[in-house]
Amino acid sequence: xxxxxxxxxxxxxxxxxxxxxxxxxxxxxxxxxxxxxxxxxxxxxxxxxxxxxxxxxxxxxxxxxxxxxxxxxxxxxxxxxxxxxxxxxxxxxxxxxxxxxxxxxxxxxxxxxxxxxxxxxxxxxxxxxxxxxxxxxxxxxxxxxxxxxxxxxxxxxxxxxxxxxxxxxxxxxxxxxxxxxxxxxxxxxxxxxxxxxxxxxxxxxxxxxxxxxxxxxxxxxxxxxxxxxxxxxxxxxxxxxxxxxxxxxxxxxxxxxxxxxxxxxxxxxxxxxxxxxxxxxxxxxxxxxxxxxxxxxxxxxxxxxxxxxxxxxxxxxxxxxxxxxxxxxxxxxxxxxxxxxxxxxxxxxxxxxxxxxxxxxxxxxxxxxxxxxxxxxxxxxxxxxxxxxxxxxxxxxxxxxxxxxxxxxxxxxxxxxxxxxxxxxxxxxxxxxxxxxxxxxxxxx
Amino acid sequence: xxxxxxxxxxxxxxxxxxxxxxxxxxxxxxxxxxxxxxxxxxxxxxxxxxxxxxxxxxxxxxxxxxxxxxxxxxxxxxxxxxxxxxxxxxxxxxxxxxxxxxxxxxxxxxxxxxxxxxxxxxxxxxxxxxxxxxxxxxxxxxxxxxxxxxxxxxxxxxxxxxxxxxxxxxxxxxxxxxxxxxxxxxxxxxxxxxxxxxxxxxxxxxxxxxxxxxxxxxxxxxxxxxxxxxxxxxxxxxxxxxxxxxxxxxxxxxxxxxxxxxxxxxxxxxxxxxxxxxxxxxxxxxxxxxxxxxxxxxxxxxxxxxxxxxxxxxxxxxxxxxxxxxxxxxxxxxxxxxxxxxxxxxxxxxxxxxxxxxxxxxxxxxxxxxxxxxxxxxxxxxxxxxxxxxxxxxxxxxxxxxxxxxxxxxxxxxxxxxxxxxxxxxxxxxxxxxxxxxxxxxxxx
Numbered sequence: 001x002x003x004x005x006x007x008x009x010x011x012x013x014x015x016x017x018x019x020x021x022x023x024x025x026x027x028x029x030x031x032x033x034x035x036x037x038x039x040x041x042x043x044x045x046x047x048x049x050x051x052x053x054x055x056x057x058x059x060x061x062x063x064x065x066x067x068x069x070x071x072x073x074x075x076x077x078x079x080x081x082x083x084x085x086x087x088x089x090x091x092x093x094x095x096x097x098x099x100x101x102x103x104x105x106x107x108x109x110x111x112x113x114x115x116x117x118x119x120x121x122x123x124x125x126x127x128x129x130x131x132x133x134x135x136x137x138x139x140x141x142x143x144x145x146x147x148x149x150x151x152x153x154x155x156x157x158x159x160x161x162x163x164x165x166x167x168x169x170x171x172x173x174x175x176x177x178x179x180x181x182x183x184x185x186x187x188x189x190x191x192x193x194x195x196x197x198x199x200x201x202x203x204x205x206x207x208x209x210x211x212x213x214x215x216x217x218x219x220x221x222x223x224x225x226x227x228x229x230x231x232x233x234x235x236x237x238x239x240x241x242x243x244x245x246x247x248x249x250x251x252x253x254x255x256x257x258x259x260x261x262x263x264x265x266x267x268x269x270x271x272x273x274x275x276x277x278x279x280x281x282x283x284x285x286x287x288x289x290x291x292x293x294x295x296x297x298x299x300x301x302x303x304x305x306x307x308x309x310x311x312x313x314x315x316x317x318x319x320x321x322x323x324x325x326x327x328x329x330x331x332x333x334x335x336x337x338x339x340x341x342x343x344x345x346x347x348x349x350x351x352x353x354x355x356x357x358x359x360x361x362x363x364x365x366x367x368x369x370x371x372x373x374x375x376x377x378x379x380x381x382x383x384x385x386x387x388x389x390x391x392x393x394x395x396x397x398x399x400x401x402x403x404x405x406x407x408x409x410x411x412x413x414x415x416x417x418x419x420x421x422x423x424x425x426x427x428x429x430x431x432x433x434x435x436x437x438x439x440x441x442x443x444x445x
Numbered sequence: 446x447x448x449x450x451x452x453x454x455x456x457x458x459x460x461x462x463x464x465x466x467x468x469x470x471x472x473x474x475x476x477x478x479x480x481x482x483x484x485x486x487x488x489x490x491x492x493x494x495x496x497x498x499x500x501x502x503x504x505x506x507x508x509x510x511x512x513x514x515x516x517x518x519x520x521x522x523x524x525x526x527x528x529x530x531x532x533x534x535x536x537x538x539x540x541x542x543x544x545x546x547x548x549x550x551x552x553x554x555x556x557x558x559x560x561x562x563x564x565x566x567x568x569x570x571x572x573x574x575x576x577x578x579x580x581x582x583x584x585x586x587x588x589x590x591x592x593x594x595x596x597x598x599x600x601x602x603x604x605x606x607x608x609x610x611x612x613x614x615x616x617x618x619x620x621x622x623x624x625x626x627x628x629x630x631x632x633x634x635x636x637x638x639x640x641x642x643x644x645x646x647x648x649x650x651x652x653x654x655x656x657x658x659x660x661x662x663x664x665x666x667x668x669x670x671x672x673x674x675x676x677x678x679x680x681x682x683x684x685x686x687x688x689x690x691x692x693x694x695x696x697x698x699x700x701x702x703x704x705x706x707x708x709x710x711x712x713x714x715x716x717x718x719x720x721x722x723x724x725x726x727x728x729x730x731x732x733x734x735x736x737x738x739x740x741x742x743x744x745x746x747x748x749x750x751x752x753x754x755x756x757x758x759x760x761x762x763x764x765x766x767x768x769x770x771x772x773x774x775x776x777x778x779x780x781x782x783x784x785x786x787x788x789x790x791x792x793x794x795x796x797x798x799x800x801x802x803x804x805x806x807x808x809x810x811x812x813x814x815x816x817x818x819x820x821x822x823x824x825x826x827x828x829x830x831x832x833x834x835x836x837x838x839x840x841x842x843x844x845x846x847x848x849x850x851x852x853x854x855x856x857x858x859x860x861x862x863x864x865x866x867x868x869x870x871x872x873x874x875x876x877x878x879x880x881x882x883x884x885x886x887x888x889x890x
Contacts, residue, residue: 004495004539007524010488012537014544015551018484022474029467034816036793036823036843038460039467043570044489044556045455048512061512066505066560067493067525079452080512092457094449099459101790101841103826106460111489115511125488142826149809153816261805264813345546348481360706364594368709371479371598378481381548381587396546398481 009118010125011332016345021331023342023441024158025109028129028325031154032107035146037131040106042088044113045079054087054311060115081113085130085324090311093134093318102136103143109327121299121329132322134310139319141254144286144306145261147323151290151302152262152269159340159441160330162293163301166228166273169255169286170305173277175248176224176241180217187211188221193279195225225275231263232256234272254285284308288323292333301330343440344397349432350377350414351393352402357383362404366412369427370402375437377402393417399436402427454563455570456777461790466776468787468886469603470554473574473770476599477552480591482576485551487533489558490524499532499756505560526558530575530769535756538579538763547581548588554772566744566774577767579755584764586699589731589751590706592768596735596747597707597714604785604886605775607738608746611673611718614700614731615750618722620693621669621686625662632656633666638724640670670720676708677701679717699730729753733768737778746775788885789842794877795822795859796838797847802828807849811857814872815847820882822847838862844881847872 006012013021029039051061062081082088085108093104109129118124131150133143148165155163173192174185182188191206200222207213207221220241227237235252255272262270278287283305290302304323311318334340350370352363363379370377378398380389386403393401394417402425403413414430415422431437451457458466474484496506507526527533530553538549554574563569576595578588593610600608618637619630627633636651645667652658652666665686672682680697700717707715723732728750735747749768756763779785795815797808808824815822823843825834831848838846839862847870848858859875860867876882 004536006540007488007490007492010490012486012488014541015483015485018486022484033792034819034821036791036821038791039463040460041457041463043452043455043457044558045452045570047452050449062509063512064507064509064526067508068505068560081509091449095451096459105791105823113489115513125490140826142824146824261809264806264809346481346483346550347478361709364706364709374479376479376481378550379587379591381585 037107126328129325134320168276169251171251179243190279193277227274354383571773574770579765613721614696616696624688635724638722672719
């Protein structure tokens with residue numbers, strides 16, 4: 001039999017950690033829905049050739065095979081686990097096009113799988129929380145501006161450090177590169193994308209050695225990558241580089257529109273950052289990255305952008321814009337740094353003590369009454385000594401123990417086992433004092 | 446490229462269906478937590494030999510392989526997708542035993558995969574919602590009685606037809622069978638489990654042909670299977686069959702305890718049913734099945750039982766009792782019969798109209814104000830004619846359209862597009878009249 005050990009790259013959380021994750025996901029869903037996004041889930045599998053046709057070649061796909069079929073899968077289409085939620089979305093939209101209202105606004109929170117070598121912040125199984133708007137033929141720029149607003153509202157509603165959302169537009173980069181006479185736009189983007197990792201000197205060297213750019217062109221590329229602004233003042237800075245063409249104008253207009261739409265958000269939360277390239281992804285306009293302020297080395301916890309051709313069918317094109325929150329990357333940072341914990345390890349607020357075998361139905365009645373009023377409770381399994389029952393509550397982190405009366409005329413009592421305080425209470429009216437009703441997700445002080 | 450078609454056995458829902466499913470799952474989670482169960486999730490994969498060692502041999506396991514590794518998986522332990530949530534639980538509890546408080550009460554709502562031939566009510570990918578209590582060495586019978594109560598509370602809180610939870614105890618069956626001189630208890634259970642499908646005559650014939658039971662023994666087995674009672678009166682009926690031994694006594698006592706603990710639940714919701722056998726599962730005492738009243742042909746939507754040896758490590762045994770709700774089976778019935786639908790197809794309550802390009806920031810302000818008060822809203826992407834914006838809302842099922850003022854002194858107005866009524870409103874105070882704030886899950890009238 002297999003040794004019982006964790007499997008590298010497949011993280012699992014303890015119950016009190018999963019309590020934190022599930023509360024954060026509930027909050028994320030609530031914000032997504034408050035912007036009118038509807039939920040979908042797609043099956044975990046797609047045909048391999050669909051994954052390969054739409055996917056990036058460097059993704060390690062997990063292929064499925066039925067155990068009794070090994071070496072002989074002629075009967076089934078070959079299936080693989082999805083490695084993102086965008087490719088399944090493309091298939092889902094094409095498949096259900098007649099049943100969807102466009103622009104189609106959906107969110108999707110599911111696990112994805114990649115057979116990559118696990119490393120810090122990179123997993124083989126992880127949660128993504130994706131938001132996309134998909135249009136038919138056209139999709140207004142309005143949605144490019146809605147995404148960072150939604151991200152800001154979502155992430156700032158969580159008890160985590162503040163975030164900084166960086167926005168760029170591929171057309172600005174392409175416009176400047178084309179103005180410099182560069183033909184290999186994809187190659188340039190791929191190298192420029194390494195700025196954070198290897199710095200300007202090495203990026204410059206790569207542009208020289210791999211793409212044979214002139215010193216002047218390299219200087220302009222690097223100067224462009226240095227431009228940031230909290231508003232639309234980046235436009236003048238880019239104009240100062242001296243290039244001018246239709247695609248650059250379009251990109252500057254788009255990015256300026258997005259930045260102007262977000263001026264009501266707090267200073268520092270949104271920044272135009274011309275060095276964001278998203279080198280390996282198939283974006284065609286706006287692109288986004290998101291840093292957890294003070295934890296920038298974690299990498300982007302939420303990225304995305306505009307893709308003008310998610311999918312097509314006959315003459316119908318489906319452009320979209322979307323973002324993906326790396327939930328597991330974020331959670332692993334939160335747990336690794338001890339950033340958040342639940343106010344108690346279990347949902348239970350009250351343990352109803354068991355007085356004697358004859359009091360079972362009375363205990364059940366108390367519990368039902370408390371639950372009907374939204375107070376989570378457990379009934380102790382056996383009528384052991386009260387000290388043992390209190391210890392049980394303490395061991396689980398349950399704050400209150402309820403004592404039904406031992407004789408008909410006596411009152412119920414409830415004890416706060418943290419303070420030791422005990423008082424009369426009635427199962428139809430008592431509520432926990434303070435904020436003990438629900439589990440709270442807190443930053444340890 | 447692959448043709449875009451559904452894959453048999455991998456169901457997917459439209460957004461308005463997923464809205465129903467996600468609300469039902471939220472309600473299920475809330476009830477589970479109100480009984481003090483904590484959430485966990487386990488990775489989707491387990492080592493193949495762990496799945497095979499603990500699993501039933503008839504389950505079709507999906508084996509994973511990395512696409513670049515085909516035919517050469519020496520590097521990785523061989524992994525398969527889990528086909529239930531019990532075997533992962535056993536591994537999780539052994540792996541994290543030092544970090545868990547026992548009895549460990551957990552719920553787990555995840556998809557599982559089985560490479561079976563798809564048919565009505567049977568899928569290759571489906572959601573299970575599992576509840577288990579796992580003890581160390583011992584686990585009080587209290588929890589056997591808590592499971593049906595929890596199931597009743599959970600399922601009766603959903604807008605679905607009433608359920609009937611049938612309870613039996615394997616020890617009663619084994620006691621009677623042993624009293625009849627039957628040695629092959631597992632074989633008898635497996636055949637008796639077919640009663641619902643093939644009826645008494647064919648079950649009797651199988652008991653005769655496969656196990657060579659006497660006519661008298663067969664009559665007693667079938668008579669036992671006919672016993673049902675809404676309370677503990679089944680005890681006398683079983684005693685009347687004339688058998689008596691220690692295991693039968695133990696089983697009758699256990700089942701009577703469970704039934705006596707549940708007398709406060711509504712008549713008809715809980716029944717002792719001596720024909721429940723759960724033939725293929727590894728239960729050792731209490732067993733449960735659940736029928737949707739009026740839809741019995743769907744099969745059990747929630748089954749489970751007591752297993753005295755979920756896992757063991759050295760001298761430590763981990764007994765448990767649990768149930769599993771077949772969420773996807775239930776949802777496919779609900780959608781197939783058109784049993785439930787959402788009051789609107791999207792979470793959005795209000796569409797904020799776009800007056801002109803100059804009014805973008807005003808529209809965003811209105812939307813933010815509404816959202817801060819829990820009202821889900823969208824901003825129309827472009828300042829097209831109001832008729833077109835109202836049509837957009839109508840097409841999506843959004844009930845209200847908000848018109849910011851066209852000049853500073855004018856009031857905001859909001860229109861209920863179903864009634865056509867339009868009235869003044871203020872973004873900081875307006876709330877939707879009636880019960881339009883949240884999506885409601887309703888039975889069509």
